[in-house]
Amino acid sequence: MPRARLEELKQAVSLALDVHTSVEQRRRREAGLMALIDTTQQMAFRDDLNDLLNTATSQARRLLDFDMAWISLSLPDGGSYVHTSKGEITPSSVGLELATGFGLGEQVLRTQAPLWTSDYLTDDRFHHSPAIDEVVDSEGLHAVLAVPLTHDGTCIGALYGASRGRRHFSPDEVSLLRSLAAMAAPAIEETRRLERIQAALAKAENERSHLAARLNGLERLTGIQTRLSGMFLAGGTLHDILEMADGELRGVLVLRDAAGRTLAGTGDIPSADPERVVRALAESHAIGAPVALTETVWAMHVTTGVEAPGVLLFQRSTPLTEEELRLLHAVGQTTALVQLLAHSAGAAAGPARDECLDSLLAARAQPPRRMIERVRRLGLDPDRPHAVLVVRPEGAQQGEAAVWASSYTYRHRGLKTARGECLVLLLPAEDASDAARAAGGELSRVLGHPVTVGAAGVATGLGSLAKAHQEARRCLDALVSLGATGGAASARDLGFLGLLLSDEHDADTFIDSVLGRMLEYDSRRSTDLVRTLEAYFTSGSSPTRAAVHLHVHANTVARRLERITELLGPDWQKPANALEIQLALRLLRTRDAVYPGTTERDGNPVDRARARFPGTERAEESPGP
Structure with a gap:
C-alpha cells in the first residue's frame, strides 16, 4: 500500500479515536449531569441532616467509582470532624476530629480549592497527623480527592472520595x-439552619411549658396562702393549719418549740441532733427559707417575736419543688401568727426577754417585787444562782448568733440581750466557767467560727447582775488582749489576773485555786510543804539553801519537792506558773499576818481544798536527819 494511502488511514483512525473519545466524554458528562440532577432532586426532599449527608456520600461513590466517601464539617475553633462516611470497613472514621494544620482537608478548607493525591501516606505536600494516618492505613486507602463545601463564600466542610488503589484523578472527575x-x-x-430553628422553637416551647407550669404553681400557691390566711383569721388551730398543708405537701409536718416539745403535728418525725437543728434554724433565718436537715427532712425557722424561735419540720421521701418550699415557708409564717395571737395577752402583760435583761444589767430603779414578777413571768427562778456570760462571735454572723442565743437561753431557762457586737446571756449555773465553756463550745460548732466568752458569777440575787456583767466584760477584754480569742474563762480561770479583774478581789479563792492541794495535804498529814515551797523560792530555787533555811537535810527538801510536783503538776516551775504560786504564797502569808488563825475558820481555803481535792491521803516520806 502506498505510503500516502497509509498516512491517510492513520489520520482517519486518529480522527475516529478522537471522535470516539469526544463522544465518550460527552456521554460521561451527560451521565454525570443526569446523576447530578438526580442527586439534586434526592437532596431537595431531605430535611434531615444525616439523610442529606448519606445521600451526598453515596452519590459521590456511585458517580466516581470511589471505594469510600465521607464528609467533614467545620468546628468553631477552626478544626473539623468526620460527620458521615460510606464504604468504610472500620468504625474509626466517623467522629474523627481533624486538627487544624494537618491532613489533606486542612489545605482544602484554607484555600477553598480541590486537592488530590494518588498515594496519601507517601505524599509530603501536607502535614500528616498520626490519628488521620492511622485511619487511612486501617482502611487501606491510597488515592484521596477532597473538594470544599462552600456556601456564600464560607467553607462549611469538605467532601472526600478515596480509592484503595493508586489512582490519578482527571479534571472531569475533579470537576464532577x-x-x-x-x-x-x-x-x-x-x-442545619432549619435544625437550629427547630431547636430554638423546641427550646422556646419548653420554656413556655415551664413558664406555664410555674404560673400554675404560683396560682396554686397563692390560693393555698389565701386559704391559710382565711384559717388564721377564722381562728384555726395549729393542728388545723398543719392538716391542710399536709394534704397539699403530701408528707408529715411537726411543729416544735425551742425546748423540743411538739406543739402540733400530722405524724411523727424522729428527733434530730439538737446542735444540727439549731444550725439549720440559723441558716433558715439567714436565707428566709426552709433548709434540708437530712435527705428527707426539711426545717423552717418559726419566730413569733415574743418567745424563743421554734422549728417546723417536714418529712417525705421525694424532693421538694420550689413552689413547695415556698408553701412550707408560708405554713411556717402562719403557725407563727397563730402562736403570736395565742401569746398576745402574755406579750402585752410583760416586756420582751431582751428588755428585761437590759433592765437588770442597767440596774434601773424599780421595786424589787415588780422586777421579781417580771423575771418569774419569763420562766426564771430569781432565787437560783446565775452566771453572766458575754459572748463575742469572731465571725461576721451576728444574726445567726442571735438566733442561737434565743434558742439556747430558752432551753436553759435564761435570758439574753445584745450589747454592740456581743451577746449577753444570763443562765442558771453553779459554776460560771463551766457555763462559759458549754455555751461557747455549742455556738462555735453552730457557726463554724471561734467564739470568745467572758463569764462572771455565780451571782445570787438580781441586784448583783450589773456588777457581774461588768466583770464578765473585763474577762472577755482580757482574753482578747492576751490573744486567747476563741477561749472561755471567768476571773477564777485567769489566775492572779482574774484576781485583779474581779469586783470582789477574792484572795481566798485565788489562794485556793493555786495552793489548795498543798494546803489540804499539810492539814491532813501535818506536813510542811507550803513552808518548804516558800523557802525554796526565797532561796533562789536552790534545794540546798532551802534545806539550810529550814534546818533539815537536803534529801528531805528533795522528797518534799517531789511531792509538791505530784500535787501541783510537772509544770509548776515554769515562769508563768511559778509567778502565780509565789503571788499566792505572798497573799497567804499577808492574810495570815493580818487575820491570824484564818486557816482554822470554816469556809477557809483549807476547807474548800478538802472538798475540791479529795484523795490526797498518801503518807509523806519520813524526813531525813
Missing part, C-alpha cells in the same frame, strides 16, 4: 465531584 459539593453545600447549610 466539585459540582456535587457545590449542590450539596447550600442544602447542608439550609438543613
